[in-house]
Amino acid sequence: MxxxxxxxxxxxxxxxxxxxxxxxxxxxxxxxxxxxxxxxxxxxxxxxxxxxxxxxxxxxxxxxxxxxxxxxxxxxxxxxxxxxxxxxxxxxxxxxxxxxxxxDYMPPSQRDSVLSLNLGPNWRSLFSTFSEQPIAAASIGQVHTGTLASTGQKVAIKIQYPGVATSISSDLNNLSILxxxxxxxxxxxYLDKTIANARTELAWECDYVREAKAQTRFSEIIASSPDYSNIFALPEVIPEASGPQVLTMTFMSGTPVVQIPNLTQTERDMLGTQILRLCLLEIISWNFMQTDPNWSNFLYNRKTSKIELLDFGASREFPKSFIDDYVNVLKAARVGDTPTIRDLSIKLGYLNGLESQSMLEAHLGSILTLAEPFSMNAEEVYDFGRQTVTERVKAYIPTMVRERLKPPPEETYSLHRKLSGAFLLCARLGSRVKAKAMFEEIVGGN
Structure with missing residues (x-):
């Protein structure tokens, strides 16, 4: 950096x-x-x-x-x-x-200005230690580690870059012109729709108060059931050391799942299974999804055997009517019911009914291919390490980009980004997942 x-x-x-x-x-x-x-x-x-x-x-x-x-x-x-x-x-x-x-990361003077504005001029008194060098720098802010003076807990301090929130619209307009x-x-x-979606999600991610609430909501969901709390862990928000542009939380000591050395096949299978299961739970059971698919947001702690979840800035709900129709598309794809997929795709806004035959075939083919792990005809254990779904979907993309008559529904920009991220992560890990049984458990088999 x-x-x-x-x-x-x-x-x-x-x-x-x-x-x-x-x-x-x-x-x-x-x-x-x-x-x-x-x-x-x-x-x-x-x-x-x-x-x-x-x-x-x-x-x-x-x-x-x-x-x-x-x-x-x-x-x-x-x-x-x-x-x-x-x-x-x-x-x-x-x-x-x-x-x-x-x-890049901010120099100390600019960083300290943000901390003083949010936590007061004596912000250093909140921490008995504070790392001068950030451990990460991303698009919205950078992350430092420290020790909370009041409790001795190790914490992560997320500090937003100055001017980022107020420059979203002008930045995206300039980028669109370029x-x-x-x-x-x-x-x-459909660059205009992509940028509109980016504008919405960026506003969410720059709102650290909103992110803290979303993170707390996810923590409560995970804590509500041993089935979740025995598998996943989230950092705790520290309100007294947080502000509109600073978010302090307990430090999670796991390692990004794709950076862990010498993963056993059992670990690979468990990680892929639970991360894919999390996606389905977020869509179907909770109707609340953390939509950032960055693999560094999923940590694995071998000491606790838990998957640690990070970064809830882009969390969102989806309209129930959209989710109901979307799930019905997946159910139709499981059994190869292409007329229902087409009709629901028009209802959802993927198609307008006037598409060319090649576009319709590409759309239907991509959905049927993506649904293969959950298909009624799928193997009981789906081997993502040997799957060809990714390559076959790629073959449909040029046709859909060239012949699509309308942009996809707004909700799918973030939803598909997260789902595709989970699929690609399972493939990267070489996970073997009982995907069909998982779908039937969470979504229902019919």
Whole structure:
């Protein structure tokens, strides 16, 4: 991680976006001249799919600017990176993969200003220890560790970057203009809807008071049943050391599930099973979902044998009418009932009924494929490590991006991001899951 001040005023952030646009324009002109004078460079660049705009120098400009700006720009990149981005140009995939977990952190003076504003000028008295170096830096804020003076508990202190909350709309507008002007993304991605969804979720994530309430609500749900509390654990919010831009909570000592060395197959199976089960419970039983699929939000503590859950800023409820129809789509997909899938897809807003045959087949095919682990014909134990679902769904995406007549329902942007994240995590872990029985237990078999 690198330290750099967060551009906190709208004028300052507009200047940086303007500088990025100007730099990319000059970079594209330079690349054009370079290719005109060197046939070898031209063939090399075209083979990577870079084009004039996304040449290596401009890719570096984008990554550096997104990491420095944080906030909306970096968050949008991270959101896109958790979609299946295989239909995007390879340079865009490269940029998204690089910014997914990359952000600069605030210098001490800027950090201390936020802490003083939220906790008072004597904020250090709340902690007997405070780590000067953050343990993580993300799109909205950075995280430090400390020891609570009043109880001696080890805590994590999440500190929001200044100006991020007030710059959401202007940042996304600037980013939309840049992406539209450079035509970097396919038309079928419906950039305006993606940005509208990002605007909503970013506002939630910047509201640490809302996040604290969501985290407490999840804690109460988990504590309500031994079936949940014996498997999952959440950090406790520390109200006296929290504020609108600072959230302090007990420190969770687990390790991100994809970073644990020497996982046994039993552990892999348990982790995949419980994380997928959590997704179904959130949708069906609780109607309240933590929608950020970042794998670093799932920790495993081998000492307690519990999965520790983090980051509840993007938590949300879904309308019951939407959930009822969505579950019925899954039930229809389990038995291959394509007419019902089509009818409910129109009702939900995925289709308008005027789609081409190729678009309809791609839509139905992707749903049937995604439902395979839960299908009536599935093996009792579904081996995610050997699954081909991901690759087969990828094959449908270009058609859907090219021929989709309307954007998908707003609710599915976050819901599908979380579900696809869980599927990909199970595949990454090589988990073997009794997915069919799990579906029947939580959702019902008919």
């Amino acid at each position: 690198n330290a750099s001040p967060v551009p906190s005023s709208r004028l300052d952030r507009l200047f940086h976006y303007g500088s990025l646009a100007a730099g990319m324009t000059l970079g594209a002109l330079s690349e054009s001249v370079k290719r005109a004078t060197s046939s070898s460079d031209s063939s090399s660049s075209s083979s990577t799919g870079g084009g004039l705009v996304l040449n290596p120098q401009n890719i570096e400009r984008l990554v550096k600017t997104l990491s420095k700006m944080r906030g909306a720009a970096l968050k949008l990149g991270q959101m896109l990176s958790f979609q299946d981005s295989s239909f995007l140009p390879p340079p865009i995939q490269l940029i998204l993969s690089r910014v997914q977990n990359q952000a 992406l539209t002007a450079t035509r970097l993304l396919p038309k079928g991605l």
